[in-house]
Amino acid sequence: MFKAIASALLIAVAAPAAANPDFWKHEWPDTDFSRTTVDNWVEILSGGPPKDGIPALSDPQFIRVANEKDIMVTEPVVTVEIKGAEPRAYPIRYLTWHEIVNDRVGGVPIAVTFCPLCNSAITFDRRVKGKVLTFGVSGKLRNSDMVMYDRETQSWWQQAIGTGIVGEMSGVKLAAMPTWMESWGQFKARHPNGLVMAEPAHARRYGSNPYVRYDSSARPFLYSGEVPPHSIPALARVVRVGDRAWPLERLAKAGVVEEAGVTISWQAGQSSALDDETIGRGRDVGTIRVRDKKGQDVPHDVMFAFAYHAFWPDGQWMLGR
Template structure:
């Protein structure tokens, strides 16, 4: 597997940090205002430094948007996260930006949302940022658990597991974010269906947007920064799976059947989306297809398209929808 130097640096920092991650005392010194007495973590060795410090990967807030017709940087096959809220213009959040920022704090209508992307798990999830009467603002902690991003909220400095949208350390331990329907698709697919939509504008940061720092990652045999159990049924750990609740449909089955209707959901697959974790530039990535998940009445359902190892790590008793 060829990886760009950024990942090599992260790997080295991980190797150096590994002996001291079994106790929360290291994190207490770095996070003095986080309540480590409240936590669901029973094995602190699961929490690892991903290399960058707190906010070393800068989350975005209050992004700007441009009209679909004005977008000239993004190729048609480049992946975007689509969020559609009733009564509001559809929004596309390009992965070329989320690769470098991982979280976008936005407000759509009267709904405060967090649009998130964890490259190491290919997990792209959108959440309602409200917990009770409180609106949270999320940042990137620099920590990983099962190779998945640990987010934090700026209001209580609690830690949150991105893949499950649940508080794992601090005041918000046990709190669950509401998952919103959103999906990854090629930009041309978004533009075709939503010519009146808007696209997140390029952030004012000095980043090589459009490049992929995780080159060839999703064709590797071993997940990066992960030492947990591999998925069953001989499913390759870095195969994408479609997760709905605690069920997972392997992407190779979807690509072959193109539409599956079972367990109360209808999942469709079509070409047109480049992998963001393949070639050195995102637009040059191989076509991995776009997925939509709806109920039997045609309404979009919350779901994720993540790597098989991550599904197995967070849903070890989950159901694998392997077909006949």
């Protein structure tokens, strides 16, 4: 149905292997499997690629907005605006194939992450317990969400919740930063002199979507958990702020919603990264901004409903009824 399953670079077509810490000790000899927050190891599956089979980036290069000629105007980017630093755009056309970019912006070490299978794009502060961590892709999935690892302690981290789940860092939470996804055109309009991540020196089909029509599927890949309540489709997008979730469909109809101490706005013009084979031709899902009462951006995520329900089973659905 979608080309991700056929892509040897991202997802193997072979049957996934269930979690087995004894087996994984051979691949992960420096990971402390005696320390974990995971109750049921079978929740963790191999997504196909081995450790670092999806290569995270740790030395991104940047060019000026005016020098970028290949990115289509509606393509999504992750926008990072940190006081004292020039605004930066991290194109999803690259994150689709690398999933993590380790960077330093305005003196702040950050990890820009994107899990295509959950549509989850979150930026984390890499400073944890007096260490600056560097993140890679483990090749494992839990509830279809990427399991990251840090190279310093070899601990495993759940991307959607930014929390250590295996190893020395079990139970430790990363600080999420107030970044967001928007279209390349929207970023350029605000920051004509800003910076955009340059194309990495890897042989990848940048700009293409290996998960064609994925967000129109009835069921997520490698997910056996509960479907969302309230008849919300599993792969419908929701805006998560803390433990609350607003259906994107509701926000698109309203334009602006003010609830629970935040103002959430929707603006047309951003393509889905998981629809058409060419990312920039994907259907318009719009751009979300979340701000507090002072007008400051708030950390949030625009993720699939099944992933929200899996990681926040007791979360509050903001349905506006």
